[in-house]
Amino acid sequence: MTEPRWLDQQEMAAWHAFLEASHLVARRVEQQLREREGLSHPQYEILVRLSAAPEGELRMTELADLVVTSKSGLTYQIGKLEQAGLVRRRSCPGDDRGVYAVLTESGRRKLDRAAPGHVDLVRSSLIDVLTREQLESLADGLSTVTRTLRTRDRG
Amino acid sequence: MTEPRWLDQQEMAAWHAFLEASHLVARRVEQQLREREGLSHPQYEILVRLSAAPEGELRMTELADLVVTSKSGLTYQIGKLEQAGLVRRRSCPGDDRGVYAVLTESGRRKLDRAAPGHVDLVRSSLIDVLTREQLESLADGLSTVTRTLRTRDRG
DNA sequence: AGCACGTCGTTCAAATTTGAACCAAGCGAC
């Protein structure tokens, strides 16, 4: 009951800007990817992570953690991507419980095809509307946020 | 085809931090509101907007725009809130098509009850992990983003 | 070997979200 430390003007402004920017950007990205390449944003993020991983593969749990989704949510999306032939599953050699999600050739091509348009949108939504200093500050602040939340989850 | 202006290291870092922070924070906020007050974050945002509006009421379309959701999504959520007695609908005097969503007394109390815990979480996730300067830069940058996207939508 | 316990991924039902289709009502030009 003794917890009311309200937000002042600036703090409120920061929070609202953060929330609103998240929503607006997410919405646009989602719509653009969907109509241009038939991919959802979560799916695109999965492809990106896989393409950046050694051998183009990652364990399910690790991938779920990276893209910040639930385990069941990932199972669903990987299922979709598998149907589409963009990803395949491979059982894990040392650990019979484990499953690797592997980016296929087709998946890599899909990503190559989707990337330019996506990058353009990211630029016009977030990157190019800010100065270098603003961008740097933004990255700095938000990195602190993610680092804090990430380590807190583990601790 | 001639659109490859890729992101450099810093730009990539900014984008990833933005994405990851969005996801992590959204996830936490959602879970906390859900288990403490049985509210989803979209629902909470609706209550906040209504409570800030004159007479505690807003037109459906305006509200949908404010909380950045689809019209049908708002219809659904308002339906839920109405069932819970936190909001009621009122038809619009001058315009027979229009509908006002109105915050009820019960809705205001609910918000009062939920707010402290929510603010605490916002603090510990975003506000209190940053310095004043960082927070100010963040608000500055993200405001620019939202302003840009908002005006672009209308233009 | 046998057990207790934690981890990995899937399955399941329930809740939510979205765009398209739709209906009713405003609005302007003729």
Place this chain on the structure above:
DNA sequence: GTCGCTTGGTTCAAATTTGAACGACGTGCT
């Protein structure tokens, strides 16, 4: 007035997301 076009909200089916429950498998200890 009334035809044609836009707006405001709802309805609908389809896709997605989530946590809880589950089954199978590792791991450490005895």
